[in-house]
Amino acid sequence: MIEFGSATAVPVTILTGFLGAGKTTLLNRILTGNHGLRVAVLVNDFGSINVDADLVVGVEDDVMSLANGCVCCSIRDDLIETVEEVLQRPERPEYILLEASGVSDPSSIAMTFTDQRFRDTIRLDSIMCLVDAEQVFAAPEQMELKLRQIAFSDMVILNKVDLVERETVQKVHDWLKSRFRRYRLVEAVDADVPLDILLSVGRFAAEQLDAEVPDHHEHGPGCGCLEHDHTHGHADGHDHAAHFSTTMLRSDRPVPLAGLREAIKRLPGEVYRVKGFVYSEEDPDHRIVVQVVGKRIDIASDEPWGERAPETRLVAIGAPGAVSEDMLEAVFLEPA
Ligand SMILES: Nc1nc2c(ncn2[C@@H]2O[C@H](COP(=O)(O)OP(=O)(O)OP(=O)(O)O)[C@@H](O)[C@H]2O)c(=O)[nH]1
Numbered sequence: 001m002i003e004f005g006s007a008t009a010v011p012v013t014i015l016t017g018f019l020g021a022g023k024t025t026l027l028n029r030i031l032t033g034n035h036g037l038r039v040a041v042l043v044n045d046f047g048s049i050n051v052d053a054d055l056v057v058g059v060e061d062d063v064m065s066l067a068n069g070c071v072c073c074s075i076r077d078d079l080i081e082t083v084e085e086v087l088q089r090p091e092r093p094e095y096i097l098l099e100a101s102g103v104s105d106p107s108s109i110a111m112t113f114t115d116q117r118f119r120d121t122i123r124l125d126s127i128m129c130l131v132d133a134e135q136v137f138a139a140p141e142q143m144e145l146k147l148r149q150i151a152f153s154d155m156v157i158l159n160k161v162d163l164v165e166r167e168t169v170q171k172v173h174d175w176l177k178s179r180f181r182r183y184r185l186v187e188a189v190d191a192d193v194p195l196d197i198l199l200s201v202g203r204f205a206a207e208q209l210d211a212e213v214p215d216h217h218e219h220g221p222g223c224g225c226l227e228h229d230h231t232h233g234h235a236d237g238h239d240h241a242a243h244f245s246t247t248m249l250r251s252d253r254p255v256p257l258a259g260l261r262e263a264i265k266r267l268p269g270e271v272y273r274v275k276g277f278v279y280s281e282e283d284p285d286h287r288i289v290v291q292v293v294g295k296r297i298d299i300a301s302d303e304p305w306g307e308r309a310p311e312t313r314l315v316a317i318g319a320p321g322a323v324s325e326d327m328l329e330a331v332f333l334e335p336a
Helices: 023-031 076-087 106-113 140-151 166-179 206-210 260-265 325-332
Strands: 010-017 039-044 063-066 095-099 122-132 155-159 185-187 245-251 271-278 286-293 296-304 312-318
Touching: 010 023, 010 106, 023 039, 023 095, 023 122, 023 155, 039 076, 063 076, 076 095, 076 106, 106 122, 106 140, 106 206, 122 140, 155 166, 166 185, 245 325, 260 286, 260 296, 260 325, 312 325
Parallel strands: 010 095, 010 122, 039 063, 039 095, 122 155, 155 185
Antiparallel strands: 245 312, 271 286, 271 312, 286 296
């Protein structure tokens, strides 16, 4: 095992991967697994409401929500503060899990954890990248970010292989092989991978932060493509706001579920992700979880609202200008 700093340093695992790839699913799997560790969970949502923290099971009190920005850049200081706070708890955690936002660059996050300030208290154990086998080639305009997320990880979990044919899985393997000299990969359904390849693996090596990010262009030189600016989206000086926008919807009025799926299908293709809860007329006692990843839509009845006031609370993430509040209102509040 690779040790950094003190032997009593708390191990940290970073879960990265593009929007909707299965990070929360993996987080829940780890948390409900049989590891016997006192785990502190940090969840970062790019939008100003943190939906993910509400989707994490079982450890509600120990989920720290980092919303309204990305821990790799705009709210990096919040990450540092939260980690420092967690480390000062009387019952110090034995492990820290960070679910990064789907738009984040893991190399910048790793640099936070390997910073001098955490030399004796934190040991970065692993960066795991979830890749959605069904959607990996969707949103080609985001390919550079997807490649960065893979390049700086020490393990790729090729998730959702249940949604694709074997040929597609092979295509993803070939694509990775053509771009990365070395990578570790495990295939999964619902991020179901053995705990012993997830926690305390000591896989992270500082050299992985020097990884070269492969060219994401399929086109050859002279293709006329204007997008050969290899600075955008990079750790130094990147700007998520230039590549992503997030829109929120909240309402305390129950809405009909009939027609919702059809209405969601009308959202433009540049809306990469919608997630959250719907307060429905049909099932007002239970929250309805809505998950949209690319063209895939899941609408499912979930736990009772309980003490919480029922409300529709959704976040949509897309290309800049792809989605407006009016659009979300039309789709989710008047779907019929
Ligand atoms: N069919 C199938 N669905 C999956 C699998 N893994 C996750 N999902 C579903 O994919 C959707 C997105 O999963 P999440 O775990 O929320 O993805 P995420 O990466 O945390 O999403 P963001 O935080 O928004 O980036 C949910 O509806 C999951 O239930 C899988 O292997 N197969």
